[in-house]
Amino acid sequence: MTDTxxxxxxxxxxxxxxxxxxxxxxxxxxxxxxxxxxPALPDISRDLAIPHPNDRQLIISVYFMGLGVGSLLxxxxxxxxxxxxxxxxxxxxxxxxxIACATAQSFPMMLIGRASAGFFAGASRVITVGIIxxxxxxxxxxRVMSLIFAVFMLIPVMAPSFGxxxxxxxxxxWIFWVLVILASMILAWMLVRLPETLAPENRMRITxxxxxxxxxxxxxxxxxxxxxxxxxxxxxxxxxxxxxxxQIFFDVFDAQAFxxxxxxxIAGCMGLGSLINSRLVQRxxxxxxxxxxxxxxxxxxxxxxxxILMGLETLVTFMALQAMTMLTVAFxxxxxxxxxxxxFHKGAGVASSFQAFLTTALSxxxxxxxxxxxxxxxxxFTIGLLAFGALSFLIVVWAERGRLFTRPNYGALRDAEIDFx
Numbered sequence: 249m250t251d252t253x254x255x256x257x258x259x260x261x262x263x264x265x266x267x268x269x270x271x272x273x274x275x276x277x278x279x280x281x282x283x284x285x286x287p288a289l290p291d292i293s294r295d296l297a298i299p300h301p302n303d304r305q306l307i308i309s310v311y312f313m314g315l316g317v318g319s320l321l322x323x324x325x326x327x328x329x330x331x332x333x334x335x336x337x338x339x340x341x342x343x344x345x346x347i348a349c350a351t352a353q354s355f356p357m358m359l360i361g362r363a364s365a366g367f368f369a370g371a372s373r374v375i376t377v378g379i380i381x382x383x384x385x386x387x388x389x390x391r392v393m394s395l396i397f398a399v400f401m402l403i404p405v406m407a408p409s410f411g412x413x414x415x416x417x418x419x420x421x422w423i424f425w426v427l428v429i430l431a432s433m434i435l436a437w438m439l440v441r442l443p444e445t446l447a448p449e450n451r452m453r454i455t456x457x458x459x460x461x462x463x464x465x466x467x468x469x470x471x472x473x474x475x476x477x478x479x480x481x482x483x484x485x486x487x488x489x490x491x492x493x494x495q496i497f498f499d500v501f502d503a504q505a506f507x508x509x510x511x512x513x514i515a516g517c518m519g520l521g522s523l524i525n526s527r528l529v530q531r532x533x534x535x536x537x538x539x540x541x542x543x544x545x546x547x548x549x550x551x552x553x554x555x556i557l558m559g560l561e562t563l564v565t566f567m568a569l570q571a572m573t574m575l576t577v578a579f580x581x582x583x584x585x586x587x588x589x590x591x592f593h594k595g596a597g598v599a600s601s602f603q604a605f606l607t608t609a610l611s612x613x614x615x616x617x618x619x620x621x622x623x624x625x626x627x628x629f630t631i632g633l634l635a636f637g638a639l640s641f642l643i644v645v646w647a648e649r650g651r652l653f654t655r656p657n658y659g660a661l662r663d664a665e666i667d668f669x
Contacts, residue, residue: 474647
């Protein structure tokens with residue numbers, strides 16, 4: 249596909265448990281950059297004179313926009329220069345962008361800082377997926393991804409409470425300062441402990457022809473492009489939830505004090521789902537697990553819509569149904585990612601970049617539509633979930649040519665080294 253670069257000296261490997269924990273922390277950078285902000289949005293809105301309540305969602309949505317654009321670049325660079333150097337440089341720039349947010353004196357400056365932070369945070373997402381693909385594939389990759397999701401989901405479970413705790417003792421700007429400190433610690437850990445996982449023979453020179461070849465393979469591989477699109481659509485529901493949840497708890501149910509606990513319960517179900525998936529996916533297969541979960545996601549959204557239309561919606565019904573929804577999302581996220589990355593041992597960084605860009609751009613656009621449609625009820629959000637679930641299922645049917653619940657024979661690389669106990 250492209251010329252290879254000269255080999256480099258091998259580095260000492262990292263223990264599997266530390267590898268999972270470090271990858272989880274790297275991927276959790278995005279949760280750390282979003283969820284602690286949610287309780288602070290009213291305070292930020294007041295201090296920066298944001299005119300309309302729905303406009304405060306831009307603090308979150310521009311981050312996702314930057315994330316999508318950054319995701320397109322950093323995986324490509326990591327295929328050329330190695331995972332570690334590119335990831336370390338991007339994380340350092342992420343820290344500087346977060347400092348800009350902490351010191352922003354106007355709404356436009358805050359949005360610029362947030363978009364920049366999202367752009368550089370794209371590296372932590374796509375390069376981490378590339379690192380995992382360097383070591384595992386197929387159902388084994390899905391299992392490792394689920395373990396990582398289960399660990400990193402502890403962040404959004406605790407993040408709103410963490411953000412609220414900071415607000416009790418300090419202004420909202422300290423949420424960003426604490427983010428700067430945590431990101432710097434993760435950066436130092438990565439630089440000291442993570443070996444370079446990209447084999448010398450798999451390094452590629454960046455050429456338009458090579459990039460187009462990899463993108464062409466993605467576009468021609470029905471399962472890859474199909475599951476990327478399906479992931480972006482169904483994750484639109486998750487983005488819509490993140491954008492709307494603060495207003496739902498505050499404005500719909502008047503439950504400001506309960507928001508950190510309620511968010512933790514809902515997000516905790518997603519972490520639980522990732523842990524369950526990690527235990528079952530190699531037994532039943534990524535396709536069977538994710539397709540079943542997608543059907544359940546759509547049915548739960550239909551039930552939720554019926555509850556709203558019958559006038560039975562309460563905080564209890566909202567939390568219960570959203571907890572079940574997040575449980576099913578956990579089974580789709582890691583499995584869809586692993587399925588779409590199956591064909592890419594060489595060029596995993598480019599494939600991961602394209603995957604992250606496509607899914608983030610699509611989910612951000614769809615989620616923003618849901619967020620902006622907030623009208624003081626949970627109806628627009630729930631209609632969005634139902635529509636996204638149904639559309640994602642149709643895309644999966646297309647990707648699999650109508651043959652659902654199959655299990656192709658994809659083995660595991662270095663599976664003997666995985667110790668899950």
